[in-house]
Amino acid sequence: MQTVEELELKLSKPSERLIADVAKIHGDIMILGLGGKMGPSLSKLLKKAIDKAGISKRIMGASRFSNETMYNELSNFGIECHKVDLLNDAALNGLPDTENVIYMAGNKFGTAGNEHFTWAMNAYLPGRVAEKYKHSNIVVFSTGNIYPFMPIESGGAKENVRPSPIGEYAQSCLGRERVFEHFSVKNGTKMLLYRLNYALDLRYGVLLEVAKKVISEKPIDLSMGHVNVIWQGDANEYAIRSLLHCQSPANKLNITGPETISVQWLAEQFGKHFEKKPIFENKPAETALLNNASRSFDLFGKPFVSLNEMIMMTVEWVKSGGKEISKPTHFQERRGDF
Template sequence: MKELRHSVPELERELGRPGDALMAEAADWPGDVVVLGAGGKIGSGIAAMARRALDAAGRTETGVLAVSRWTDARARAALEGHGVRTAVADLADPAALDSLPDAAVVIHLVGAKFGTSGAPEQAWMTNTVLPAFVARRFRGARIVALSTGNVYGMTAPVTGGSREDETPRPTGDYAITCRGREQVFTHAARADGTPVALIRLNYAVEPRYGVLADLARTLLAGEPVDLGAGAVNVVWQRYANEVVLRSALHATAPEPFLLNLTGPETAGIRGLATRLAERLGSVAEFTGQEPATSLLADAALCHTLFGYPDRTLGQLIDLQARWITEGGELWDKPTKFERRDGRF
């Protein structure tokens, strides 16, 4: 495992690094790949990884198109430097979707979360209506759609978390509309025979953002850590990127392939903060009480199919502490993982 220092280019190369299994499977992808919502937190890594996997498989003629509104010109230029084609499009506009080229594999990363409590109509439009446009435009393609573990209800940590066969119990507009997105793509699988994979992710981390970055920032500010979440699952972002892409060959119809994507550990917030504080040379203070239940997912199926993440929880904690103490870049994008009311 490569040790990462506070170099953004080095980190981004690692986040887009395909493993051996993905490089082998890319040889069987049925055609061009389009990544919708590629300008978000994880889209660049997924698009770059797809390009590198195809190149390694000798599929240099197979295209990867990254689609976004592209407010970050640097990220767009970096992808183009990797050989990824880019396109600017407002995906809520059916005409913009229709202008995109055909693709055999579609990675759907578009979603609205933060700010949805104040503008719930935006969540409904982005998370439920837009997927219907995508399903119509790319009817018959293999669609991998990112969802969230927030569609589940709270469970006791001793249960090991919610499994894929459990009935969702979403709370709040964000989780409800994400469940709506799942149902829209399920309709496409049943009505049109479109192969679909639905990926319920929580919480992916890399040193610029995520649960560990949020905790480290709180500790270094000398503020108390809120124990309201109780416990969480976290997973290394590079592994999450790879699982999303490898799920393309698992997409099915008329019933979608459903997968929880997270790490194997149930990690208590108190323990995470304490271990981070030790590595940061600070003292963890706390507020609130640990609840009896938390938002947790059982990812045993994911690990059976795709192996365990290539960075353990302890390694992720060490990476986070080293990154922040060496002056590495942090994104001002808090996860709000401590919220239990579904209001983001």
Template sequence: MTNGAPTTELELDALLSAPDDHTVAALSSLSGDVLILGAGGKMGPTVARMARRAIADQSRRVIAVSRFTDASTGTALQAQHVETIRADLADPAAVAALPDAPNVLWMAGQKFGSTGDPVGTWTQNVVASTIAAQRYAGSRIVCFSTGNVYGRQAVAAGGAREGDALLPDGEYAASCIGRERVFESIARRTHSPLLLYRLFYACDLRYGVVTDIAHKVLNGTPVSLDTAFVNVIWQGDANRLALRALTQAAAPADGASVALNVTGPVIAVRDIAERVGTIAGVAPVFAGTPSEDALIANIEQLNSRLPYTALPLDTLCDWAVRWIRAGGRLLNKPTKFEVRDGRY
């Protein structure tokens, strides 16, 4: 590493999967195995590795379940002493055959391509969720969700709060509300502990809002200001918070939200681009007119319930510049934070 910045994917994944003392303490306070459903996506592998690294008792299993369409992902997890199971989570028989576990993270879902594949989107985000919620009723569940369920908020109001009305903007957001409703409905019926983990824009160096903006700045591409504000969080921080969130899961009660916004503070897109430009020695180019609303979150509850020390934004911007300039692999999956019509 150079000045703490990862220079290879091995170094990056090691950073993203490094637990802190809070994560170790949280998992030590729980008993039993940890099951990660949908572990083959962008975040799942490093969450699984982090769980394994945080749990000293090797008799407690960490199990990653996915279709593992990229077989190398499963092989790499096995090398880190994470058990893997290949399964289609939309297949009731396959889910029924999975092992029991008292601690479950649901990370499966579909976003990109949802506009062209609405049936697939609802299958992954709602049908599969129904199967899993019923199968693991009684377990402690952290269900990954998204800030898209809120729709855009007036910037002046400071971001959506967990108890706000949900206003879907497009097919993807509607299906994510469906996922939340399914999990909460079954948790209420079975008195099962649940937390809806509403994540806003986690940033790896291979993808994420900061990487999207840095790539444009470094290539002289105009940065759109139509969506002028975002929340961002380093994926390593988001991974640690996801595992700690297992301790926050609770049986739904009337009038109480089981959701938690997980992200960093609201920040201007222009600010991110200018930080990148200062680090890189490049003047950013901007386009568009800032709107008065954006998909942004209030994080007072997060700061109260799961306080943590975040990776500084300047560090994340610096690492992104170094990664791109060194030719680090990019996933080529833009966050599309600029999208304002709900079409992904």
């Protein structure tokens, strides 16, 4: 896989299990924050699944759409796109009502020095959205950052682990959850809090960041010595299917891959393929930001794309000089400064 076109086709290919579940979702679907990293491929995946299921359903999306090309591309694909600033109450309230909402809006990158905007996006806007769509099913994109660091041997935090966010970004994400939870109880709105880490495609993500360090012979920080990852296509599928599992009070679901991955081991795998000896700095801590997604596997099955396949696709992508999205994960961060 060497081109964006090939990548997009893989990301937007619906599985039979997704097609079957899409047919069970009653009503139209609005994606808020459509223009982010995952929104475009999620909307295309959803459109293809609906077409394959042979049903009729509106797919709508709202975003600022600073990228005009993306707006035109998604519109031509059959997505009903709305250019809005979601923090503008009049614009938000002017959006169509719908039975289902996938909430992907939020702020992470550049949090440090811009904390006020991060809190507005991550903790104020959810209340406005929850009131606007009080009669909808809402899947709320959240993050495993709301959990404390977990011992490596623990297998990661399960949904019953008490949140203990580190740093303002993670704190604002817990704020997002708590505000949505409040309105789920107050209005009886059915919701699912979708705690994701770390989704990737070949243009961004933990694997690309480690691979680039290896091939450029730059030091790899092992302070956060273990991670979880999941293929973006699998994460998008799970998000769509989560619309069938919304509850009041809000349901909670961890989403990531099944492995606890050693960053050192990962770098060594890339080193073999690139014929480079990885350079390491610092020692792995006994804890890491780890997410246990076993409950999601019980609901949806294991991810289709394996860790080995992700590694091999990343090797080919890096060797061919594939396009990148300049949004680092900061997976090495232990102080919460994003």
